[in-house]
Amino acid sequence: MYKILFIDEEKETLDDFEEFVEKFPSRVELVPLTALPLASKEEMIEYIIKLAPDALVVDFRLNEMKNDIKYNIPYNGVDLVEEYQSIRNHFPCFVLTALDDEAVNQSEDVNIVYIKNILYKKEDENAKAKFLDRVLGQIEHYKSRIEDAKKELDELVNLRKTGNADIDIENRIIELDDFLEKSIDAKNSIPSEYKSLSNSNRLDSILNKVDELLRKIDKDAKYI
16 A cells, blocks of 8 residues: 655645545555645645655645635645655655646656646556556655665675675765665755765664665555
C-alpha cells in the first residue's frame, strides 16, 4: 500500500481525485489522501511531513477558487513541490494543472507537470504509462535508490573498519553519505566538500535515520 497526497483548493476536486485513485487498477493498493492548502507554505510543508505520504500531487493554482477556503494562498503547486523537494531530495512529486504551459515555465522539472483533466477523461489506452503508473513507478524508484545506497554504504563502512578502504572507497562513502543525508533532510545536510572523511558516528546516525525512513515506507508497501 502506498499513500498519495493530493492538495487542491476545491473539495469537489479532492473528491474527484479520491475516486480517480480508487478506480485505478493497480498491482499495489494506492490510498488517496487529500487536503486543502493551508494559509502558509511553511504550515503546509509541516502538514505534509506529518502525514508522511509516499507521493505528493498538487494543483498548480491553489489560490484560484475561494468556495472552500476563505484565505489567500501565497504559493502555487510548483512552489510547494520545489520547497518539499528541497527537504527531501528526489521525493516523488507531481503538479496537476489546466494551464500546462504556465506550470511548465515555472517548474525546474517539466516532467512533473500533468494536465488536470486526466481526473475526468479516460486516459489514452495506447499510452505506455498512465499517470498513476508513473506515480507508482516514481515511488518504487525513490525507495529502491535509497535502499541500494544504504546497502552499499553499509558494505563500504564495514570494509573501511577492516582497514582496506582506499581513496576511491572513501570518496564513494562521501557520495553515498551525501545522497542519503539529503534524502532525509537536505536543508540541514553538511556540504559534501566538508566531508573529506566521513565521521563514523555521524554515518551511523544517518544509517539509522535511513532505516527509519525505509521502515516507514515499508509499513505502507503491502502488495495485494
